[in-house]
Amino acid sequence: MVKTHIPGFPRIGAQRELKFALEDYWHGKSSRNQLVDTAKTLRMQNWNIQAQSGMDFVTVNDFSLYDQVLDHSVLLGSTPERFNDGSCDSFDNYFRMARGRAPSGEPTRACEMTKWFDTNYHYLVPELSPNQRFILNPEKLLAEIAEAQQLGHQVKPVILGPVTYLWLAKCANEEFDRLSLLPALLDSYQGLLKLLARKNIDWVQIDEPALVMELDTRWQEAYREAYQTLSTCGADLKLLLTTYFGALDKNFNLTNYLPVDGFHLDAVRGGDEFIRFSEQLRSDQVLSVGAIDGRNIWKADITSLKEKLATVAQQLGDNFWLSSSCSLLHVPVDLAQESGFDPELYSWLAFAHQKLSEISLLKSTLLNLSPQADTAEQLAANLRDVTARTQSQRVHRIEVKSRVHTLTPEDGERGLAYAERAIQQQNKLQLPAFPTTTIGSFPQTSDIRSARARYRRGELDSSAYNAIMQAEIRDCIERQERYGLDMLVHGEPERNDMVEYFGEQLEGYTTSQLGWVQSYGSRCVKPPIIYGDILRKEAMTVGWSRYAQSLSNKPVKGMLTGPVTMLQWAFVRDDQPRSETCLQIALALRDEVVDLEQAGIAAIQIDEPAIREGLPLKRSEWDFYLQWAVYAFRVSASGVQPDTQIHTHMCYAEFNDIIQAIADMDADVITIETSRSNMELLEVFTNFDYPNEIGPGVYDIHSPNTPTVEQILSLIDKAATQIPVERLWINPDCGLKTRGWDEVATSLINMVAAAKILREQSLAA
Numbered sequence: 133m134v135k136t137h138i139p140g141f142p143r144i145g146a147q148r149e150l151k152f153a154l155e156d157y158w159h160g161k162s163s164r165n166q167l168v169d170t171a172k173t174l175r176m177q178n179w180n181i182q183a184q185s186g187m188d189f190v191t192v193n194d195f196s197l198y199d200q201v202l203d204h205s206v207l208l209g210s211t212p213e214r215f216n217d218g219s220c221d222s223f224d225n226y227f228r229m230a231r232g233r234a235p236s237g238e239p240t241r242a243c244e245m246t247k248w249f250d251t252n253y254h255y256l257v258p259e260l261s262p263n264q265r266f267i268l269n270p271e272k273l274l275a276e277i278a279e280a281q282q283l284g285h286q287v288k289p290v291i292l293g294p295v296t297y298l299w300l301a302k303c304a305n306e307e308f309d310r311l312s313l314l315p316a317l318l319d320s321y322q323g324l325l326k327l328l329a330r331k332n333i334d335w336v337q338i339d340e341p342a343l344v345m346e347l348d349t350r351w352q353e354a355y356r357e358a359y360q361t362l363s364t365c366g367a368d369l370k371l372l373l374t375t376y377f378g379a380l381d382k383n384f385n386l387t388n389y390l391p392v393d394g395f396h397l398d399a400v401r402g403g404d405e406f407i408r409f410s411e412q413l414r415s416d417q418v419l420s421v422g423a424i425d426g427r428n429i430w431k432a433d434i435t436s437l438k439e440k441l442a443t444v445a446q447q448l449g450d451n452f453w454l455s456s457s458c459s460l461l462h463v464p465v466d467l468a469q470e471s472g473f474d475p476e477l478y479s480w481l482a483f484a485h486q487k488l489s490e491i492s493l494l495k496s497t498l499l500n501l502s503p504q505a506d507t508a509e510q511l512a513a514n515l516r517d518v519t520a521r522t523q524s525q526r527v528h529r530i531e532v533k534s535r536v537h538t539l540t541p542e543d544g545e546r547g548l549a550y551a552e553r554a555i556q557q558q559n560k561l562q563l564p565a566f567p568t569t570t571i572g573s574f575p576q577t578s579d580i581r582s583a584r585a586r587y588r589r590g591e592l593d594s595s596a597y598n599a600i601m602q603a604e605i606r607d608c609i610e611r612q613e614r615y616g617l618d619m620l621v622h623g624e625p626e627r628n629d630m631v632e633y634f635g636e637q638l639e640g641y642t643t644s645q646l647g648w649v650q651s652y653g654s655r656c657v658k659p660p661i662i663y664g665d666i667l668r669k670e671a672m673t674v675g676w677s678r679y680a681q682s683l684s685n686k687p688v689k690g691m692l693t694g695p696v697t698m699l700q701w702a703f704v705r706d707d708q709p710r711s712e713t714c715l716q717i718a719l720a721l722r723d724e725v726v727d728l729e730q731a732g733i734a735a736i737q738i739d740e741p742a743i744r745e746g747l748p749l750k751r752s753e754w755d756f757y758l759q760w761a762v763y764a765f766r767v768s769a770s771g772v773q774p775d776t777q778i779h780t781h782m783c784y785a786e787f788n789d790i791i792q793a794i795a796d797m798d799a800d801v802i803t804i805e806t807s808r809s810n811m812e813l814l815e816v817f818t819n820f821d822y823p824n825e826i827g828p829g830v831y832d833i834h835s836p837n838t839p840t841v842e843q844i845l846s847l848i849d850k851a852a853t854q855i856p857v858e859r860l861w862i863n864p865d866c867g868l869k870t871r872g873w874d875e876v877a878t879s880l881i882n883m884v885a886a887a888k889i890l891r892e893q894s895l896a897a
């Protein structure tokens with residue numbers, strides 16, 4: 133009989149219960165027991181919904197209080213040395229690793245955080261040392277297994293595979309070869325599997341998403357060694373080797389030959405590869421087909437999936453399993469709780485709960501299990517909804533499509549080269565040497581958020597809400613004047629989230645009330661949904677920018693989110709290429725940029741923090757992506773006169789791979805995050821001879837610590853050895869929305885003081 137399961141479920145809770153429980157605990161507003169209880173309730177609910185939706189296994193150990201990769205480091209006992217100071221117990225130590233501080237224990241430098249493959253989810257990077265030892269610490273895993281079993285569930289625990297774990301890890305000594313740790317790591321995994329075998333478990337899901345990456349022969353060999361070792365370790369257990377986020381491509385044969393009991397393949401991004409894979413399967417191996425999209429929110433077309441899967445299902449019989457493409461962590465929890473959509477849009481969507489039902493419906497449909505009215509009716513309803521979406525009037529706008537199709541290369545050109553633009557801009561802006569600025573957002577205080585919540589609930593009307601936001605902008609401008617910054621911003625108080633804010637205003641996008649997806653730890657985002665052709669009905673930011681500029685004689689930067697980030701951080705329509713959607717957004721932004729210029733805004737920043745993360749996982753697809761992504765940015769930026777200064781901003785990414793593309797974007801000024809890496813990230817700009825102006829971040833905004841003038845000076849000194857001083861800007865790493873005013877004030881005052889010292893020094897020289 134076909135088995136159904138999912139690789140993982142969201143843990144934040146439909147109402148973000150985990151977020152609030154965590155933050156209350158961290159801020160001393162609730163006890164540890166309250167947090168533990170909330171976590172337990174969430175796990176129970178998650179398993180119940182899986183069981184009720186007909187899953188044959190519930191997934192265990194996908195739950196985490198902060199991050200599943202950090203949990204895995206704790207499980208393997210491979211947490212960094214600096215946390216072994218005995219300053220607190222293991223419960224709080226976990227949060228110290230995650231965020232540098234906890235209710236008890238000494239504050240320390242947290243583990244580094246980075247993007248999980250090409251998602252907007254951040255994991256905590258394992259830090260390994262050359263003589264790393266692994267000492268199993270299976271308490272959490274075993275407790276959660278026991279918890280689910282006591283509730284009467286069939287349990288399938290999930291663990292991260294050894295090779296992907298090493299792939300994600302880093303070592304302070306970059307020369308060190310992480311793969312040399314594999315034998316020791318495998319010893320640990322063998323011990324773990326033996327432990328699990330005693331727990332009345334049939335299957336263990338072992339995640340190896342690194343198998344969809346392009347691997348050199350050493351990493352391929354690591355896979356052979358790892359699974360050879362694990363398959364002969366004598367644990368009476370079956371391993372489901374789980375891959376997702378793409379096709380296996382060149383690792384197809386490698387994977388196929390690995391001695392495991394079953395495989396899970398991503399049949400959404402991996403296309404039809406699973407069919408060929410099924411033909412090579414041994415008769416005692418199972419294939420779990422990830423047919424329901426775990427990365428997007430569209431209702432699945434069950435009828436066409438049935439066609440696609442029928443032959444394989446029939447041939448494999450009991451060895452055919454059904455699943456979602458990847459963990460459902462990346463989609464919101466439950467559409468049924470959502471009241472914000474109109475009925476037509478609602479009928480097009482499926483969140484995590486609904487995806488479980490889709491897996492079940494697909495199974496019954498494939499097996500003709502219950503030819504009763506029930507399945508037939510559901511199938512008919514599904515077909516009606518997915519067909520309606522393809523035919524809906526609101527998806528297509530001829531004028532938008534034709535504007536994209538008549539774009540020419542000239543639409544991506546500024547008219548004059550940077551060097552000439554720079555002269556005109558300097559004439560207009562009259563900035564001092566080492567100009568100081570910030571990245572856009574200022575503290576999103578609870579006053580701002582609660583005003584927005586009251587406005588949403590209808591307790592404030594729009595004029596009252598606007599008045600409050602204007603007062604915030606006024607305060608923000610006055611503070612920047614007091615701190616002595618040279619180029620100001622309005623502070624973005626009116627934005628819940630940069631992407632969501634523009635998504636709310638553009639036609640073709642819709643936003644949800646409860647569509648939260650975990651971004652890191654307790655922080656969540658509500659990705660807007662792009663369902664149709666994108667049109668700007670009216671100016672989106674001009675009123676706020678004009679108001680802000682009216683309060684100061686210094687230039688106030690206009691502030692927009694770029695086309696690639698607006699695409700990358702949204703749920704995107706699947707009926708046309710991403711590049712096409714991106715150009716539609718670029719044109720809407722281009723009109724906004726032009727309107728800002730007309731309103732007297734002399735510098736406009738178009739943020740592109742997600743451009744690196746949009747890079748396809750496979751190198752062979754990079755050029756094509758970078759080509760349309762850079763063009764889309766240029767289209768958005770190129771409607772203005774040469775004397776209007778275009779800024780862009782990028783953060784928390786390795787720029788090495790895309791430095792040429794960054795230069796090709798041809799922004800007049802780029803601000804980037806560099807302070808945590810002590811300006812190392814800047815090296816790539818120097819080595820490349822980046823031609824335009826750069827503001828390397830001199831203030832780490834992810835830390836509550838305020839930088840001193842000396843620290844800032846030393847960072848700028850370092851930057852000045854790499855970038856000609858005429859092209860150097862002084863600014864923080866990123867926006868300040870998650871910080872408090874006290875720290876921001878001190879830090880910015882110090883930043884301006886550092887810039888002034890440098891100006892005096894260069895005058896004296």
Ligand SMILES: Nc1nc2c(c(=O)[nH]1)N[C@@H](CNc1ccc(C(=O)N[C@@H](CCC(=O)N[C@@H](CCC(=O)N[C@@H](CCC(=O)O)C(=O)O)C(=O)O)C(=O)O)cc1)CN2
Pocket residue numbers: 252576578579581582583584585627628629630631632651652654655656657658701870
């Ligand atoms: N989309 C996106 N992706 C991104 C980033 C980003 O900025 N945006 N940055 C990086 C990730 N960094 C992040 C940094 C901060 C937060 C963050 O702070 N998220 C907030 C939610 C932000 C938000 O939408 N806030 C709403 C408020 C939502 C809310 O909880 N409202 C309460 C009321 C709150 C009150 O009364 O004070 C309610 O409705 O009950 C608003 O301002 O309107 C959170 O989890 O807490 C998320 C990601 C990479 N990916």
Ligand code: MET
Pocket residue numbers: 571572573630691739741781783866867868869
């Ligand atoms: C994640 S990049 C953020 C850029 C935005 N302008 C801000 O300052 O918040």
Ligand SMILES: [Zn+2]
Pocket residue numbers: 571741781782783865866867
């Ligand atoms: Zn940023």
